Amino acid sequence: MASDCQGKSSWPELLGAQARVAVVTIETQNPYVDTQVVLEGTPVTKDFSCSRVRVWIDQNRIVTRVPVIG
Template sequence: MASECQGKSSWPELLGVQARVAIATIEKENPYVDTQVVLEGTVVTTDFSCTRVRVWIDRNRIVTRVPIIG
């Protein structure tokens, strides 16, 4: 699905970094998406969106999953 979306679609290099750094990087590298910070354990919808990147974090605001479009 991500192939039909515009711009960069995955940021494996952001795993383990601070949320604020991840958000700034994602929004700079792909202006077509909005980021959503989500605390691990939070229930989210399963719908797909080319304009959304969820940034999963732990209580220390460290990225815990590779951010991807969806």
């Protein structure tokens, strides 16, 4: 599904980065998406959206999963 979305769809280089750096990077590299910072363990919907990138973080605000459109 991500291939149907506009712009960059995955940011493996942000794994281990600070949340604020990840958000700025993602929104700069793909102006078609909005980011959602989510603490690991938080329940989220399973629906797919081309306009959303979830940035999963730990308690130290470090990115714990590769951010992808969805």
